[in-house]
Amino acid sequence: MESIKRSYNSTIALLLLIIGVTGFVSCKKYLEVESKSLVTDASVWSSSQNADLFLNNIYLGLPRYYNSADPVDNYSDDAMNDLSYEYSRSTFALSIYTSNDGPNYWNSNYSQIRKCNLFIKNVTASDLSAEWKNIRLAEARFLRAFYYQILWINYGGVPIITDVLDQSSQGDDIYRARNTSEETFKFITDELAEISGNLPLVADQGRASRGAALTLKGWCELFEASAFRNPANDLSKWARSAATNKQVMDLGVYSLFPDYQAMFYEENNNNSEEIFSRQYVGGTSLGGSREGLTAPYNVGGESKSYGGVRPTQDLVQEYFMANGLPITDPASGYDPQHPYENREKRFYQSICYDGAHWLGATMVYKVGSGSLNEFDPGDSRGGTNTGYDLVKGMDPKYAVHGDNQINSASQKFFRYAEVLLNYAEAQNEAIGPDESVYDAINEVRERSDLPGLRAGMDQEEMRKAIRQERRVELAFEQKRLMDLVRWKIAEVNLNRKLLGMRIDNVGGNWTYTVVPAAGGQRKFYADKNYVLPIPQSAIDKNKELIQNPNY
Numbered sequence: 001m002e003s004i005k006r007s008y009n010s011t012i013a014l015l016l017l018i019i020g021v022t023g024f025v026s027c028k029k030y031l032e033v034e035s036k037s038l039v040t041d042a043s044v045w046s047s048s049q050n051a052d053l054f055l056n057n058i059y060l061g062l063p064r065y066y067n068s069a070d071p072v073d074n075y076s077d078d079a080m081n082d083l084s085y086e087y088s089r090s091t092f093a094l095s096i097y098t099s100n101d102g103p104n105y106w107n108s109n110y111s112q113i114r115k116c117n118l119f120i121k122n123v124t125a126s127d128l129s130a131e132w133k134n135i136r137l138a139e140a141r142f143l144r145a146f147y148y149q150i151l152w153i154n155y156g157g158v159p160i161i162t163d164v165l166d167q168s169s170q171g172d173d174i175y176r177a178r179n180t181s182e183e184t185f186k187f188i189t190d191e192l193a194e195i196s197g198n199l200p201l202v203a204d205q206g207r208a209s210r211g212a213a214l215t216l217k218g219w220c221e222l223f224e225a226s227a228f229r230n231p232a233n234d235l236s237k238w239a240r241s242a243a244t245n246k247q248v249m250d251l252g253v254y255s256l257f258p259d260y261q262a263m264f265y266e267e268n269n270n271n272s273e274e275i276f277s278r279q280y281v282g283g284t285s286l287g288g289s290r291e292g293l294t295a296p297y298n299v300g301g302e303s304k305s306y307g308g309v310r311p312t313q314d315l316v317q318e319y320f321m322a323n324g325l326p327i328t329d330p331a332s333g334y335d336p337q338h339p340y341e342n343r344e345k346r347f348y349q350s351i352c353y354d355g356a357h358w359l360g361a362t363m364v365y366k367v368g369s370g371s372l373n374e375f376d377p378g379d380s381r382g383g384t385n386t387g388y389d390l391v392k393g394m395d396p397k398y399a400v401h402g403d404n405q406i407n408s409a410s411q412k413f414f415r416y417a418e419v420l421l422n423y424a425e426a427q428n429e430a431i432g433p434d435e436s437v438y439d440a441i442n443e444v445r446e447r448s449d450l451p452g453l454r455a456g457m458d459q460e461e462m463r464k465a466i467r468q469e470r471r472v473e474l475a476f477e478q479k480r481l482m483d484l485v486r487w488k489i490a491e492v493n494l495n496r497k498l499l500g501m502r503i504d505n506v507g508g509n510w511t512y513t514v515v516p517a518a519g520g521q522r523k524f525y526a527d528k529n530y531v532l533p534i535p536q537s538a539i540d541k542n543k544e545l546i547q548n549p550n551y
Helices: 012-018 041-045 048-059 087-092 106-125 130-155 167-174 181-198 210-225 235-250 290-294 345-350 416-431 435-447 459-473 480-486 536-541
Strands: 274-278 411-415 497-506 509-521
Touching: 041 048, 041 106, 048 106, 048 130, 106 130, 106 536, 130 181, 130 210, 181 210, 210 235, 210 274, 210 411, 210 416, 210 480, 235 416, 274 416, 411 416, 416 435, 416 459, 435 459, 459 480
Parallel strands: none
Antiparallel strands: 274 411, 497 509
């Protein structure tokens, strides 16, 4: 952990940095003081508006997935970057990262945790109203649990720090050893259980609610119950997650938004399905750039995006047929030489394929077509190395190349469909496929006009169906990699070459062939890669930290 060179009791510098942040989680525009030069600790914690501004800055620390040209989806088997120098391909995909250059979630999340601790300490000691304090302290503890959840999932056990560290008064006592994974999990879930009742059922946009706390708790419990953290398959862990997710379902607050595609557009921010999200303010430094960074690259001969996400054939073949059957079912009607016909709605709403329409243009990926998008076995910039582009969540009106920060669409960390899928999975593992499991998964399928799953499935058949439904429904929402980890199948799925679709003219007929994608090699070492290395810089500063094995 980083050395603390000064006390976080001194908040003046931080507050001066965040004065003027507007339009985010219903915050006030300015501190209620006459001049920035008059900002003091007393002025911060004596006014609820000023304290809110500090808390809003902690919300601003939430991950910004919509501003990445190489998002976490590219670390999984659902997608890849077509540029060989991007980190997901050059380093992560081959598992050649070390403690010096591994993905670093350590510094940023502990920075936010320190802010949470500072807020909790000072607001607890303040004379602000008890009602306001109860809600805002619950929010700060939720955010602290959220940031700890990121650390726990990626590193395992981490130091649990709830006080405000000050090297000048504490000396070397600021350096803490790691808690165990079990202790870290218990801290997170105990915190969420304790504060959920103090959070409102319906919160201001972007703020934590009771449903957000319970959903985060249920997700952590699902992760803890899965094979990676539960090798003995303790069924009580599954039952605990099922119960928590059922609590969210029983709140009566959330429902599936009817339009899967439009759900991700800014005009539908904070809709009935959205449980917790990061807010964006288009046209400012807080704007999103998802379309400019990850939508289709070449459209009608013009660059419309960086094109940072190329969906794989591995994912494409998971989408169901319109009749609800997987393409592997002989009764599905799937034709491998007409692979894009009669597929389910989510396929067309998520994947840009040969013959699809985007921004008024017909997209062409055929080899030898002369299209700038044609399948590229040589892995050169321009064409696609998988035969696909991403359109899920992409608002056509913002398809402008670059990190333009013009979109205000909220980034959904949790939505109700995931709660239903979390419940279905946990309940199936705890007791088997009872009626409630069918009800939950079929509710998700119904939105996309798919029929319910066939009756009479056994537990293994239902497990397979839930995993496929989850992969399709939550594609490109930064969920897949963590699912591969918790199911402990990353060592299989990420230890091979990812697939693409090549379309050739053979004797005057277009032939569709599934082939390895150029640059799609994946390596995963089960003895170490299920967790990340703690950054070496943190270990050098804190001799109490022990590195994860084999790094």
